[in-house]
Amino acid sequence: MSVWTSAARISRAATVVGRGKARRAGGARLPVVLAATWLALVVLAAVVVDWLPLPHYDIPVGPPRQPPGADAVYLLGTDEFGRSQLVRLMVGARVSLAVSVGAVLLSITAGCVLGLIAGFYVRAAKVIDLVLDAALAVPGLVLLLAMTAVLGPDLWTLGLGLAIISVPPFARLARAITLSYADREFVVASKVLGARSVRTLFREILPNLVLPVGSYAFVVVAWLMVTEGSLSFLGLGVPPPNPSWGGSIASGQGYLATDPQLVFLPAAVLLATIFAFNVIGDHFQGRFGLGRPTDT
Amino acid sequence: MLRAVTSRALHLLGVVFIVSFVTMIMVDLIPGDPASVVLGEGATSEQLDQLRQQWNLDDPLLLRYVESLADLVRGDLGTSVITNDSVLDTILERLPVTLEIAAIALVIALVVGVPLGIWTASRANTWVDRAGLLATSLMISPPAFLTGLLLAYVFAVRLHLLPVTGWVPISEGLSDNLRSALLPGVALSIYETGVVARVLRSAMISTLSEDYVFAAHARGLSRTYVLLRHALRPSLIPLFTVVGLILARLIGGTIIVEVLFALPGIGNLLITSIQSRDFTLLQGVVVFVALGYVLVNALVDVLYTVIDPRLRNRAAA
Secondary structure, three states: OOHHHHHHHHHHHHHHHHHHHHHHOHHHHHHHHHHHHHHHHHHHHHHHOOOOOOOOOOOEOOOOOOOOOOOOOOOOOEOOOOEEHHHHHHHHHHHHHHHHHHHHHHHHHHHHHHHHHHHHOHHHHHHHHHHHHHHHHOOHHHHHHHHHHHHOOOHHHHHHHHHHHHHHHHHHHHHHHHHHHOOOHHHHHHHHOOOOHHHHHHHHHHHHHHHHHHHHHHHHHHHHHHHHHHHHHOOOOOOOOOOOHHHHHHHHHHHOOOOOHHHHHHHHHHHHHHHHHHHHHHHHHHHHOOOOOOOO | OHHHHHHHHHHHHHHHHHHHHHHHHHHHHOOOOHHHHHHOOOOOHHHHHHHHHHOOOOOOHHHHHHHHHHHHHOOOOOEOOOOOOEHHHHHHHHHHHHHHHHHHHHHHHHHHHHHHHHHHHHOOOOHHHHHHHHHHHHHOOOOHHHHHHHHHHHHHHHOOOOOOOOOOOHHHOHHHHHHHHHHHHHHHHHHHHHHHHHHHHHHHHHHHOOHHHHHHHHOOOOHHHHHHHHHHHHHHHHHHHHHHHHHHHHHHHOHHHHHHOOOOOHHHHHHHHHHOOOHHHHHHHHHHHHHHHHHHHHHHHHHHHHHOHHHHHHHHO
16 A cells, blocks of 8 residues: 555545634635635636737737726736737736746756655765755845846746756755655665665655645745746846736836836736735645745 | 864855856856857957956866866956956945845844734734734735835835935935935835744744743743743744844845845846846856855854754754
8 A cells, every 4th residue: 555545544534633623713714715716817817818809918909008997908908018918917927827837847856856865865965955055055036147147038047047946945845854754664664675765765755745845836936936027027037028927017117106007917916926826835834734944 | 063063164165166166157158159248249359369368268167167266265256347347346335235225124124023923923823813924924925026116106106205216325424325225125124024023923832832931821920021031032043043044135135126226236236247248247246145145154053053052962963
């Protein structure tokens, strides 16, 4: 029998036991539901935007800086070139989500492998620790800026950079979990039965990483969206004419005094999305997580 | 004890080696010929040769690394490709601006975050605590440029209380200087306040469940006294780590706010160096920021053992 099913059984048992408690803390549930609904809406918008009868994101549809109005094209007004703000926000959602989520999937893979190795082999741990600390010594935004300076701003550089800066937190978490399982009976049993280390690592320990690492991933996505937004705000993230939330905020900045909606509409969307990822991440971490290993 | 210190010092030294190496080979990663990319189309072959010589591009990699390390040890970060000024001097000239807004952010984070953390911890699992948690997760959500823009809109554009952008050096009057530093400082502080409050809250909650706190209550000591005299001090240790992290983060974390408010700090210098393709300057800033991070971390490690005697024994074991 695999560890996976037993872990699932334990968590199910925990849900049953914790049900009374969860009901008492009913106030905490609503934000999670709201956050999940919002994220579902954003994902839906990002997916369906191509199929809706909406204008292209790079084509002006009317006079510039229209306030939010009634019909579909003007629903959220137009930007400083008269392009539909609604379409740009929807396409921006796709770019932002694809880059952040793609980067997180990459860094989860790399981080888990590094963490498993570091938690299992003492000698490798020192080397891995050194490399991770070196990566942490350069702030994420600085590293990304240096990368765009060297390789030029494009989506692949951006995704790779975001993946690199989020490897250390995942590796730390994966190592902590690996260490806590390394001496457990089922791991020792697997070793005694003659399983190779690789098999023990991937068949016995890896499944235990899934829930804590998965819950932590939501928080990391939020952090990466902040970083991507910051970089696009500086004009060095998602390259134009691709719309991005950070880029929209930056280009609306000049009209802050006269048309503040150019800044605050994309800002509200970005903030709500980041907040939603954080709320869901906190919720999952409270149930399956080990807390935040590093506060980067 | 000594063994722990040396191994820690070696570790930090290793970090410096890796960071400086990666920063050095950054130039090699530029697609095409680095020198002509930096100098642009109009460069003469003499200028190109001069730059190649300055970067030692024709030397073997290892030799170049040794040379750049030797320069680093001497405190020589090279000269700017564009202005020919010493990179270190340029950085040091900009440093006070960055340090000032970082200091303002840290002070606000502690002054607001610590009481908030204590308050929510003492009311754990009540509506105060839940509202506090929601508030702090709102605080740690927005990127600094959003908080900055919102603050600029409210206090500068709408209320005309503070200047929107620009920097007044201390030499031109302290009050004007503080007026120009306040908005960026506050914008940076909001995230850090949330972090401080959250860390202190969870540390306090675990301290408050200790037996000696229970005993103190049993002896009839007042609630406030127990909270501040018995529970606060041991809870400050995790906070201390976080303050180190915040300081280290602020060294490079002021970029956005500096650009937003047009402040002549290190962050803006980094952006300028990227826009002008001034790679020597860029490398200098990156190495400087990384060294700052390592230094702050080393300092935190040392102070840690001073504050918490238990760690000294653990390190020796």
